[in-house]
Amino acid sequence: MDSRDTICAVATGLGRTGIGIVRVSGKDAIKICDQVFEGKKKISEMPTYTAAFGNIVDVSADGKKEIIDETVALVMKGPHSYTTEDTVEFDCHGGPFLLGKVVDLLIRSGVRAAEPGEFTKRAYLGGRIDMTEAEAVMDIINAENDMALKSSLSQLRGGLKEKIEEIREKIIYNTAYIESALDDPENYSLDGFPERLDKELDGTLSEIENLLSTSEDGRLIKEGISTAIIGRPNAGKSSVLNMLLGEERAIVTNIEGTTRDTLEEYANLNGVTLRLIDTAGIRNTDDIVEKIGVDKAKENIESADLILFIVDGAVPLNDNDREIIKKIKENDKNVITLINKTDLDSVMDKEELRSLISFKEDNKILEISAKEGTGKDELSHLIRDMFFSGDIDYNSEIYITSKRHRQALYDAKNSLLKVKESIALSMSEDFFTTDLMAAYESLGLIIGVTLEDDLADKIFESFCMGK
Numbered sequence: 176m177d178s179r180d181t182i183c184a185v186a187t188g189l190g191r192t193g194i195g196i197v198r199v200s201g202k203d204a205i206k207i208c209d210q211v212f213e214g215k216k217k218i219s220e221m222p223t224y225t226a227a228f229g230n231i232v233d234v235s236a237d238g239k240k241e242i243i244d245e246t247v248a249l250v251m252k253g254p255h256s257y258t259t260e261d262t263v264e265f266d267c268h269g270g271p272f273l274l275g276k277v278v279d280l281l282i283r284s285g286v287r288a289a290e291p292g293e294f295t296k297r298a299y300l301g302g303r304i305d306m307t308e309a310e311a312v313m314d315i316i317n318a319e320n321d322m323a324l325k326s327s328l329s330q331l332r333g334g335l336k337e338k339i340e341e342i343r344e345k346i347i348y349n350t351a352y353i354e355s356a357l358d359d360p361e362n363y364s365l366d367g368f369p370e371r372l373d374k375e376l377d378g379t380l381s382e383i384e385n386l387l388s389t390s391e392d393g394r395l396i397k398e399g400i401s402t403a404i405i406g407r408p409n410a411g412k413s414s415v416l417n418m419l420l421g422e423e424r425a426i427v428t429n430i431e432g433t434t435r436d437t438l439e440e441y442a443n444l445n446g447v448t449l450r451l452i453d454t455a456g457i458r459n460t461d462d463i464v465e466k467i468g469v470d471k472a473k474e475n476i477e478s479a480d481l482i483l484f485i486v487d488g489a490v491p492l493n494d495n496d497r498e499i500i501k502k503i504k505e506n507d508k509n510v511i512t513l514i515n516k517t518d519l520d521s522v523m524d525k526e527e528l529r530s531l532i533s534f535k536e537d538n539k540i541l542e543i544s545a546k547e548g549t550g551k552d553e554l555s556h557l558i559r560d561m562f563f564s565g566d567i568d569y570n571s572e573i574y575i576t577s578k579r580h581r582q583a584l585y586d587a588k589n590s591l592l593k594v595k596e597s598i599a600l601s602m603s604e605d606f607f608t609t610d611l612m613a614a615y616e617s618l619g620l621i622i623g624v625t626l627e628d629d630l631a632d633k634i635f636e637s638f639c640m641g642k
C-alpha cells in the first residue's frame with residue numbers, strides 16, 4: 176500500500192456549483208494537506224471522520240501567503256476510508272477556476288493528479304470492494320433511472336459477487352476433489368464421480384443460465400428501451416413525445432458507443448426508461464421527407480426495441496398510415512399502436528386498423544389523448560409486460576447489466592458444457608479439470624480475482640489431505 180503515491184482530483188461536477196470537493200488520497204495525504212491548510216487544528220491532529228474549518232493557503236518560497244479559499248477539511252484515515260488510504264476532502268466553493276487552483280497547489284505540494292476512476296481502483300486494490308462492486312459504483316453514477324440505480328446498488332451490496340462466489344466454490348470443490356483423488360487414490364475414490372459431477376453441472380449450468388437470462392432485462396434497465404415514435408404528419412408524434420417526457424423533461428445525454436454527437440432524450444414512465452430515438456426529427460417537420468413520414472419511420476424502426484405507432488383517431492386512415500404499417504411489418508419489432516386524439520370524435524376505422532396491425536399476436540393497441548395526457552399509465556404497464564419477465568424487484572434480484580459479465584458467463588457456460596461432453600465420452604478425470612478451471616477463471620474475471628490468487632489456497636485449505 177505504501178508504494179502507492181498520493182493523488183488528488185476534483186470529486187464533484189465541473190460546473191459552477193455551491194460546493195466543490197477536492198479529494199486527496201494516499202500515504203502522504205495528511206502531511207501534504209497540512210502544508211496547504213490553515214485552520215484551528217492541524218489536519219494531522221484531527222481524529223478520523225472529523226471536520227475542521229480553515230483556509231487553503233498558498234505560501235510562496237519567500238513566505239508570502241495567498242488565501243485561495245475558505246474550506247472545510249474532512250479527514251478519513253485509512254483503512255476506514257473509501258480508498259482504504261488516508262484521505263482528506265476539502266469542501267471548497269464550487270467554481271471550476273478556483274478548484275483548479277486548489278488542485279494546482281496540491282500538485283505543486285507533491286501529489287499527483289488522479290486518473291479517471293483511480294480512487295475506486297484504489298478501493299479495489301485495497302480489498303475494500305471487488306470488481307463487481309467497483310463497476311456498480313460507476314453504474315450508480317451513470318444511472319439514468321430508479322431501476323438502474325436500484326440494480327446497481329444491489330450489485331454494490333455484493334449480490335452478484337456472492338452468487339458468483341457460490342458457483343465458483345462448487346467448481347473448485349470438484350476440481351480439488353479430482354486433484355486429490357488422482358494424487359491420493361487410496362483415500363479419495365473416483366467411482367461414480369463423473370455421474371455425480373454431471374448432475375451437479377446441470378444445476379450449476381442452470382444457475383448460470385438464470386443469470387444470463389437477466390442480462391436482457393439488465394441491458395434494458397441500464398440503457399433504457401430504445402423507442403421510435405412514428406406516424407404520419409399531424410398524428411401527434413410530437414405531442415406524445417411531450418406527454419412522455421412530462422414534467423421530468425429532456426435529460427439530454429451523450430451516449431457512449433453511439434455517434435459522438437447523437438443526442439438522446441429519456442422518458443421515465445413509472446420507472447421504465449424509454450430512450451427516444453430521433454426526437455429532433457419528430458420536432459422538426461420542415462423536412463420534406465419527414466413530412467411524408469415513411470422514410471423516417473423506416474430508419475427509426477430499424478434501430479428501435481419498441482415502436483410507438485401513432486394514429487390519428489379523429490381522421491380516417493390513409494395510405495400514409497398503411498405505408499407505415501407495411502414498414503413496421505417488414506421488421507420484427509415490438510409495436511404498440513396508439514390511437515391518439517380520443518378527446519375528439521372517433522372517425523378512424525378501428526376494425527381496419529386492428530386487422531392491419533394484427534400480423535403479430537403481441538401487437539397491442541391503446542387509445543390515448545396526448546392533449547389530455549390520458550393513457551400514460553396503461554402504456555407503461557403494456558411496456559413492462561412486453562419487456563420484462565415477471566415482477567421486477569430490483570432490491571433483491573441480481574441483474575446482469577455489464578457486457579463484460581455477460582461474456583464471462585457465456586465463457587464459463589461453454590467450458591462447463593465441455594466438461595459434460597468429456598463425461599459423456601468417458602474421458603479420464605484429468606480432462607475435466609482443465610475445463611472446470613477455465614470456467615472458474617472466467618467467473619473469477621467477473622469479481623476480479625485471478626486464478627493464482629486462490630487455487631492453491633483453496634485446494635489445501637478446504638481439503639484436509641492428512642499428509
Ligand code: GDP
Pocket residue numbers: 406407408409410411412413414415457460515516517518519543544545546547
Ligand atoms: P406530429 O406532426 O405527428 O408531430 O403531430 P403534432 O404532435 O404536432 O400534433 C398535430 C396536431 O394535433 C397539433 O395541432 C396538436 O395540438 C394536435 N393534437 C395532438 N394530439 C392531440 C390530442 O390528443 N387531441 C387533440 N384534440 N389534438 C391533438
